[in-house]
Amino acid sequence: xxxxxxxxxxxxxxxxxxxxxxxxxxxxxxxxxxxxxxxxxxxxxxxxxxxxxxxxxxxxxxxxxxxxxxxxxxxxxxxxxxxxxxxxxxxxxxxxxxxxxxxxxxxxxxxxxxxxxxxxxxxxxxxxxxxxxxxxxxxxxxxxxxxxxxxxxxxxxxxxxxxxxxxxxxxxxxxxxxxxxxxxxxxxxxxxxxxxxxxxxxxxxxxxxxxxxxxxxxxxxxxxxxxxxxxxxxxxxxxxxxxxxxxxxxxxxxxxxxxxxxxxxxxxxxxxxxxxxxxxxxxxxxxxxxxxxxxxxxxxxxxxxxxxxxxxxxxxxxxxxxxxxxxxxxxxxxxxxxxxxxxxxxxxxxxxxxxxxxxxxxxxxxxxxxxxxxxxxxxxxxxxxxxxxxxxxxxxxxxxxxxxxxxxxxxxxxxxxxxxxxxxxxxxxx
Amino acid sequence: xxxxxxxxxxxxxxxxxxxxxxxxxxxxxxxxxxxxxxxxxxxxxxxxxxxxxxxxxxxxxxxxxxxxxxxxxxxxxxxxxxxxxxxxxxxxxxxxxxxxxxxxxxxxxxxxxxxxxxxxxxxxxxxxxxxxxxxxxxxxxxxxxxxxxxxxxxxxxxxxxxxxxxxxxxxxxxxxxxxxxxxxxxxxxxxxxxxxxxxxxxxxxxxxxxxxxxxxxxxxxxxxx
Numbered sequence: 001x002x003x004x005x006x007x008x009x010x011x012x013x014x015x016x017x018x019x020x021x022x023x024x025x026x027x028x029x030x031x032x033x034x035x036x037x038x039x040x041x042x043x044x045x046x047x048x049x050x051x052x053x054x055x056x057x058x059x060x061x062x063x064x065x066x067x068x069x070x071x072x073x074x075x076x077x078x079x080x081x082x083x084x085x086x087x088x089x090x091x092x093x094x095x096x097x098x099x100x101x102x103x104x105x106x107x108x109x110x111x112x113x114x115x116x117x118x119x120x121x122x123x124x125x126x127x128x129x130x131x132x133x134x135x136x137x138x139x140x141x142x143x144x145x146x147x148x149x150x151x152x153x154x155x156x157x158x159x160x161x162x163x164x165x166x167x168x169x170x171x172x173x174x175x176x177x178x179x180x181x182x183x184x185x186x187x188x189x190x191x192x193x194x195x196x197x198x199x200x201x202x203x204x205x206x207x208x209x210x211x212x213x214x215x216x217x218x219x220x221x222x223x224x225x226x227x228x229x230x231x232x233x234x235x236x237x238x239x240x241x242x243x244x245x246x247x248x249x250x251x252x253x254x255x256x257x258x259x260x261x262x263x264x265x266x267x268x269x270x271x272x273x274x275x276x277x278x279x280x281x282x283x284x285x286x287x288x289x290x291x292x293x294x295x296x297x298x299x300x301x302x303x304x305x306x307x308x309x310x311x312x313x314x315x316x317x318x319x320x321x322x323x324x325x326x327x328x329x330x331x332x333x334x335x336x337x338x339x340x341x342x343x344x345x346x347x348x349x350x351x352x353x354x355x356x357x358x359x360x361x362x363x364x365x366x367x368x369x370x371x372x373x374x375x376x377x378x379x380x381x382x383x384x385x386x387x388x389x390x391x392x393x394x395x396x397x398x399x400x401x402x403x404x405x406x407x408x409x410x411x412x413x414x415x416x417x418x419x420x421x422x423x424x425x426x427x428x429x430x
Numbered sequence: 431x432x433x434x435x436x437x438x439x440x441x442x443x444x445x446x447x448x449x450x451x452x453x454x455x456x457x458x459x460x461x462x463x464x465x466x467x468x469x470x471x472x473x474x475x476x477x478x479x480x481x482x483x484x485x486x487x488x489x490x491x492x493x494x495x496x497x498x499x500x501x502x503x504x505x506x507x508x509x510x511x512x513x514x515x516x517x518x519x520x521x522x523x524x525x526x527x528x529x530x531x532x533x534x535x536x537x538x539x540x541x542x543x544x545x546x547x548x549x550x551x552x553x554x555x556x557x558x559x560x561x562x563x564x565x566x567x568x569x570x571x572x573x574x575x576x577x578x579x580x581x582x583x584x585x586x587x588x589x590x591x592x593x594x595x596x597x598x599x600x601x602x603x604x605x606x607x608x609x610x611x612x613x614x615x616x617x618x619x620x621x622x623x624x625x626x627x628x629x630x631x632x633x634x635x636x637x638x639x640x641x642x643x644x645x646x647x648x649x650x651x652x653x654x655x
Binding site: 327423 | 484490517531550
């Protein structure tokens with residue numbers, strides 16, 4: 001049998017029952033558009049989480065940058081004293097790394113440290129980060145370039161500018177910590193910590209501002225100060241890590257392999273580990289996994305609805321064409337070939353649904369993206385954001401395939417009906 | 431088996447219902463159809479003539495007896511296995527024409543050949559040949575809904591003949607036609623039988639048919655009388 005002819009018969013049958021075909025296509029395409037829009041929202045969320053991880057982070061350690069360089073020992077061994085396995089000659093390391101790849105836009109040294117902070121009356125523990133504010137601003141300007149939807153993103157940049165302009169012994173406090181210590185801009189506090197020699201050291205600091213870490217629980221313990229203040233407290237000239245900021249997050253793997261090979265082939269530098277952002281992004285991966293499960297479940301439900309709708313159309317079509325099916329069987333056409341005709345009908349419904357679904361998806365995406373819906377902060381975070389739907393191009397081929405399979409397979413159901421049909425009875429069916 | 435016998439039924443019975451309510455639609459019928467025969471199965475409604483036609487056409491199975499079509503014993507085959515037998519050896523003409531409504535006259539006639547898997551050129555030649563013979567060339571682009579009952583039945587006959595079957599079975603082919611068109615259709619079948627030696631078995635109780643055809647097999651209560 002000529003498949004083209006079967007396809008023609010199938011297409012003409014769909015045309016003959018145009019009202020039913022249109023309803024089925026509308027149901028299927030609405031399902032397609034719904035999944036595609038959810039896919040686009042997921043893509044937007046994943047992108048936002050990815051860039052948020054790189055620029056701001058979800059822990060007291062701040063943004064991960066695109067790549068981090070640390071001493072291998074700091075991962076493999078337990079430190080006996082703070083920064084035992086820190087990077088000592090970090091200026092030299094930074095300079096050499098910058099030349100490795102033109103996609104490296106900035107290198108940012110950081111110190112992570114802990115201790116107690118006191119206002120004289122009350123003390124509380126802190127998770128501190130020693131930074132070079134001007135360099136951290138580079139990470140934020142990267143954030144500005146790629147992600148303009150976070151509603152209150154600029155406030156953090158302003159605070160970091162204050163830190164850059166303040167005296168060397170200035171600190172930024174997390175909102176929760178400032179509240180606990182009744183501290184405000186200009187308040188004097190004491191930082192207590194352990195030096196690299198194991199002694200206790202105290203540094204007087206002034207509050208330069210209150211910072212919002214996005215995650216409320218972290219705000220209670222969060223503190224940022226200059227790298228000099230942190231080094232002064234710990235009596236060291238080392239840093240914990242060096243962050244690399246690239247032109248684009250997509251360049252991470254390319255630059256990673258270049259930096260990994262060069263940094264460990266330059267003699268004395270074989271002691272470094274080069275870690276991409278996604279290996280430090282536990283929160284990002286857990287949210288992504290959760291979204292995938294939710295999306296998959298929603299997708300299954302929608303596909304089921306599409307399948308049932310298409311199956312209903314196919315079975316109705318079979319019922320209405322009992323005599324035609326009986327005639328074909330009487331002519332010696334096998335059940336398989338007759339079912340094939342219905343498979344083609346399902347296939348065409350799928351194709352039409354994809355085309356209409358794509359149009360619906362574009363229409364709704366345009367409307368949503370231009371409506372600037374303000375979304376509430378995600379769980380545990382304090383920043384609102386504007387809802388955006390991305391193209392969802394990663395998901396579209398899969399959604400299309402799923403829809404096409406679902407509508408085509410609904411045609412397959414007719415085989416059971418066709419097989420059961422008595423030729424004699426169907427020839428006289430009215 | 432005599433080569434001129436196209437269909438041979440031996441002690442064929444067909445029952446409907448179960449137990450005491452069982453009715454014999456056909457009761458031990460033995461019956462031969464020879465090459466070139468034009469046989470009319472006559473009888474009242476419910477006499478069993480359509481059942482006999484269905485068994486001859488391999489679209490139903492007997493409960494007892496043996497049916498041989500063009501030398502092939504169909505007794506042990508199920509209806510799906512009989513599909514190739516129907517495709518190769520049998521042509522059907524139905525009371526309600528049973529054309530595929532979304533296909534043109536040409537496409538309806540072409541359909542059995544497409545399922546047989548012939549090449550396009552052979553199909554085209556054969557379809558045009560049969561449409562010429564039946565005077566349907568001018569109607570070949572029309573859909574069934576655009577044709578009269580007589581024209582639709584001609585297309586149905588063309589579809590039945592296009593595969594050059596061993597036997598053409600027609601079930602009340604004139605019942606849905608007015609008497610003049612019915613007579614035309616019967617004349618066409620007779621003409622094809624006489625000129626092309628096509629074997630025809632026709633079930634009818636229409637006087638137009640019974641007056642025209644001499645070879646009548648009358649069935650009553652499932653038996654040939």
